[in-house]
Amino acid sequence: MQSSFPFVPESASTLSGEVDALYFYISGVTVFFTLLISAVVLFFVIRYRRRNPFEIPRPIEGSMKLETLWSVIPLLIAMSIFVWGAKLYFAEYRPPQNALEVYVVGKQWMWKFQHATGQREINELHVPIGRKIKLIMTTEDVIHDVFVPAFRIKADVVPGKYTTEWFEATKPGRYHFFCAEYCGMNHSGMGGWVTVMEPTEFDNWLSGNANSESPATAGRQMFESLGCVTCHGANAEGGRGPALLGVFGGKVVLNNSQTIIADEAYVRESILNPQAKIVSGFGPIMPSFQGLVNEEQLLDLVAYVKSLSTPKTATPTAKPPATTKSPGALARP
Amino acid sequence: MEEFEIPKPPRVNYLNAEHGIKSWLLTKDHKRIAVLYLGGISFFFFIGSLYAMAIRLELLTPQGDLVQSSTYNKMFTQHGIIMVFFFLIPSIPATLGNFLVPMMIGAKDLAFPRINLLSWYIYIVGGAVTIYALLAGGVDTGWTFYVPYSTTFSNSYVVITGVGIFISGFSSILTGLNFIVTIHTMRAPGMTWYRLPLFIWSHYATSLIMILGTPVIAITLLLVAFERLAHIGIFDPAAGGDPVLFQHLFWFYSHPAVYIMVLPAMGVVSELIANFSRKNIFGYKFVAFSSLAIAVLGFLVWGHHMFVASQSVYAGMIFSFLSFAVAIPSAIKVFNWTATLYKSSISYDTPMLYALGFIGLFTIGGMTGLFLASLATDVHLSDTYFIVAHFHYIMVGGTLLAYLGGLHYWWPKISGRMYPEGWGRFSALIIFVGFNLTFSPQFVLGYMGMPRRYHTYPADLVSWQVLHVLSTAGASILGVGLLIPLVYLAWSLRYGRIAESNPWHLPGLEWQTSSPPPTENFITTPIVTQEAYEFVSPEHKQIVGRFERERPVEI
Numbered sequence: 003m004q005s006s007f008p009f010v011p012e013s014a015s016t017l018s019g020e021v022d023a024l025y026f027y028i029s030g031v032t033v034f035f036t037l038l039i040s041a042v043v044l045f046f047v048i049r050y051r052r053r054n055p056f057e058i059p060r061p062i063e064g065s066m067k068l069e070t071l072w073s074v075i076p077l078l079i080a081m082s083i084f085v086w087g088a089k090l091y092f093a094e095y096r097p098p099q100n101a102l103e104v105y106v107v108g109k110q111w112m113w114k115f116q117h118a119t120g121q122r123e124i125n126e127l128h129v130p131i132g133r134k135i136k137l138i139m140t141t142e143d144v145i146h147d148v149f150v151p152a153f154r155i156k157a158d159v160v161p162g163k164y165t166t167e168w169f170e171a172t173k174p175g176r177y178h179f180f181c182a183e184y185c186g187m188n189h190s191g192m193g194g195w196v197t198v199m200e201p202t203e204f205d206n207w208l209s210g211n212a213n214s215e216s217p218a219t220a221g222r223q224m225f226e227s228l229g230c231v232t233c234h235g236a237n238a239e240g241g242r243g244p245a246l247l248g249v250f251g252g253k254v255v256l257n258n259s260q261t262i263i264a265d266e267a268y269v270r271e272s273i274l275n276p277q278a279k280i281v282s283g284f285g286p287i288m289p290s291f292q293g294l295v296n297e298e299q300l301l302d303l304v305a306y307v308k309s310l311s312t313p314k315t316a317t318p319t320a321k322p323p324a325t326t327k328s329p330g331a332l333a334r335p
Numbered sequence: 336m337e338e339f340e341i342p343k344p345p346r347v348n349y350l351n352a353e354h355g356i357k358s359w360l361l362t363k364d365h366k367r368i369a370v371l372y373l374g375g376i377s378f379f380f381f382i383g384s385l386y387a388m389a390i391r392l393e394l395l396t397p398q399g400d401l402v403q404s405s406t407y408n409k410m411f412t413q414h415g416i417i418m419v420f421f422f423l424i425p426s427i428p429a430t431l432g433n434f435l436v437p438m439m440i441g442a443k444d445l446a447f448p449r450i451n452l453l454s455w456y457i458y459i460v461g462g463a464v465t466i467y468a469l470l471a472g473g474v475d476t477g478w479t480f481y482v483p484y485s486t487t488f489s490n491s492y493v494v495i496t497g498v499g500i501f502i503s504g505f506s507s508i509l510t511g512l513n514f515i516v517t518i519h520t521m522r523a524p525g526m527t528w529y530r531l532p533l534f535i536w537s538h539y540a541t542s543l544i545m546i547l548g549t550p551v552i553a554i555t556l557l558l559v560a561f562e563r564l565a566h567i568g569i570f571d572p573a574a575g576g577d578p579v580l581f582q583h584l585f586w587f588y589s590h591p592a593v594y595i596m597v598l599p600a601m602g603v604v605s606e607l608i609a610n611f612s613r614k615n616i617f618g619y620k621f622v623a624f625s626s627l628a629i630a631v632l633g634f635l636v637w638g639h640h641m642f643v644a645s646q647s648v649y650a651g652m653i654f655s656f657l658s659f660a661v662a663i664p665s666a667i668k669v670f671n672w673t674a675t676l677y678k679s680s681i682s683y684d685t686p687m688l689y690a691l692g693f694i695g696l697f698t699i700g701g702m703t704g705l706f707l708a709s710l711a712t713d714v715h716l717s718d719t720y721f722i723v724a725h726f727h728y729i730m731v732g733g734t735l736l737a738y739l740g741g742l743h744y745w746w747p748k749i750s751g752r753m754y755p756e757g758w759g760r761f762s763a764l765i766i767f768v769g770f771n772l773t774f775s776p777q778f779v780l781g782y783m784g785m786p787r788r789y790h791t792y793p794a795d796l797v798s799w800q801v802l803h804v805l806s807t808a809g810a811s812i813l814g815v816g817l818l819i820p821l822v823y824l825a826w827s828l829r830y831g832r833i834a835e836s837n838p839w840h841l842p843g844l845e846w847q848t849s850s851p852p853p854t855e856n857f858i859t860t861p862i863v864t865q866e867a868y869e870f871v872s873p874e875h876k877q878i879v880g881r882f883e884r885e886r887p888v889e890i
Contacts, residue, residue, distance in 0.1 A: 084656055091642070
């Protein structure tokens with residue numbers, strides 16, 4: 003709606019309009035107080051200019067009432083901004099269910115995207131409108147950051163872990179995205195385009211690039227070639243190591259009787275640093291795969307483990323699942 | 336008004352008491368050390384400004400046509416490092432603070448004069464090491480030294496630069512220590528805490544941050560060096576470390592460091608507002624304690640630099656809340672300064688113009704902080720030009736303006752000469768206009784999505800280039816505005832009108848001695864019987880009779 007307004011970037015996601023609304027509210031507060039203080043100062047400066055070199059004004063001590071007033075009113079305004087900003091932040095950072103997942107790996111100075119159906123892209127990301135898209139991101143080297151101004155989203159991509167951000171695009175078009183965390187020589191060249199398409203167009207695009215194998219399939223092959231089958235079983239049914247079937251997304255009891263949720267970070271950690279969390283009833287016998295798999299292969303393995311559970315992740319198509327609200331609806335957790 | 340000039344300036348003052356380079360390099364006089372610091376920070380400010388001009392020139396066009404990316408990255412890194420660690424942090428405390436803290440409380444010197452001199456040598460050694468790193472090839476990590484780029488990937492002189500900053504940190508710690516002990520133990524008889532000028536309160540608060548915060552950055556930089564040289568693994572996830580831990584450690588110092596830079600500026604502005612409107616500060620205690628509140632709360636908000644850095648959303652919420660809370664003491668100061676002007680007698684001398692400019696720019700700088708304290712807008716604005724604009728409004732619009740205002744105000748006391756008033760007002764105006772033209776377009780640029788630390792930007796975004804051109808135009812005006820005082824202040828040292836002891840006719844203790852002051856500041860210790868900022872008309876002799884006065888020294 004503000005695309006014609008020159009002081010604001012294009013607004014193309016379900017959240018961008020809401021961020022703009024908060025931005026305009028704070029802008030209003032800023033302009034009001036800046037003008038108020040400037041006007042009062044200027045008025046005093048002119049009204050009480052020194053008229054003769056000997057004048058000494060009568061001292062004024064202060065006023066408890068005024069101090070209270072100008073502490074409490076700014077505090078209340080600040081709290082209104084705080085609450086609004088925090089609510090929206092939770093919506094921005096809590097990834098929704100049923101999102102289309104896209105794996106993102108950053109490296110100096112390029113971005114690799116992989117769709118759940120296997121299509122790979124470099125510095126380009128194609129997404130449909132009206133679907134929630136969740137980026138699961140990591141990096142092979144330094145910290146990067148995926149920043150899409152038109153969607154008003156940004157999240158650092160940190161080595162050694164998965165970070166996520168999500169959006170639901172509302173307007174077809176091509177939008178710049180940037181690396182927003184300084185990452186070395188070509189930092190300013192480490193960006194690209196997000197192409198937002200109508201659902202049917204997106205389906206065409208998917209099938210036109212369908213010859214690549216999915217991350218889960220690639221992960222299955224890694225699972226065999228790395229010898230994981232020896233302990234976890236040919237079909238991940240378990241053996242000397244715990245079964246992986248149906249594990250992802252559920253609860254896991256550890257040998258220190260702690261219970262955790264098996265998410266991407268847990269699977270990743272168990273591959274790279276298996277001694278960190280050991281499933282109850284098993285011994286610490288698994289070797290680390292640190293240095294044997296790169297970030298993209300790790301994501302494939304994670305995708306494979308995910309695929310062993312009742313598919314909680316959405317089918318990779320532009321068609322919105324039944325639970326999703328209509329495109330353009332405001333997403334709130 | 337000559338007849339009120341009691342006492343006559345003694346012929347011997349701190350500047351001519353001793354001669355020769357050795358008398359300067361081995362001085363224990365806080366005033367001479369302040370002048371030494373003034374030389375040091377002016378040098379570093381000049382170097383830092385050259386980088387700034389080069390950066391602004393490069394950004395005139397979307398392409399990288401002036402320098403290569405690797406050079407550009409070094410330029411903004413070195414601009415930041417020099418300006419933050421070698422100009423802004425020592426600027427007001429080490430020069431004006433060093434000169435005035437003892438004088439304002441009626442002391443002959445700081446508590447530890449030798450340590451004071453040592454702090455200057457440490458600063459110079461730290462600066463020299465850093466300059467060596469820049470000449471050897473420079474550093475390209477950004478002044479924030481984020482890992483793992485700084486520890487593993489950068490091919491530049493990270494460790495040497497870090498060592499330079501590490502060393503200079505000790506000068507900051509020693510200055511803070513000296514101020515705290517001096518303010519506690521060396522106040523003149525009758526100088527109770529609530530009679531202290533607000534400049535002293537703000538320097539006290541600053542000193543607390545200096546001695547509590549600086550060790551943390553020192554340790555952090557050491558860890559970066561160990562990680563880089565020996566790969567100890569503290570920040571490397573493959574070895575069980577955490578790169579985000581670095582950010583916590585870095586900002587635990589570097590956010591309070593913002594208050595090291597701006598609290599002394601607030602102290603200067605309190606002096607300027609009161610003295611040039613001949614009015615006691617409205618709500619003195621609120622202004623005094625808001626400095627302490629800022630110093631304490633300032634230690635609890637570091638996480639607001641990491642809202643998009645994979646910090647937990649709940650941590651983000653708490654840091655956001657505290658960041659809004661720290662805005663309140665600053666707001667209280669602005670309102671009290673404004674109220675001080677009510678029914679006052681305002682002169683338009685150069686220092687006051689700087690103080691008024693400070694109020695306007697600091698207000699904008701502070702208010703735009705709300706966009707960044709607010710979580711959802713910060714997500715969009717993090718690491719964009721909006722941040723760049725915001726902190727330059729605080730650091731340049733705030734600290735630099737207050738520093739220049741203070742330098743003009745106390746120039747007669749420091750140098751014994753008056754600066755040319757007309758040129759002073761003119762350049763203050765040029766700086767104000769140039770500053771706003773430089774940095775206000777960057778707010779818009781930031782919301783449009785331009786990331787910071789970008790050597791090039793997309794050519795299809797025409798509005799970005801328009802805003803960059805405006806900003807560069809402003810920077811050239813600002814550059815000229817900053818050169819003018821450099822020229823006329825140097826000129827005034829030789830040709831300026833001889834300053835009276837109390838050219839502004841003010842009650843502060845520093846004005847109750849000759850200009851420039853004798854080495855021991857006051858021949859007899861003053862006895863204070865009044866609150867700060869009690870003005871009496873210059874036609875009444877009480878203004879000079881209120882303190883037990885020194886007699887002119889007979890040579």
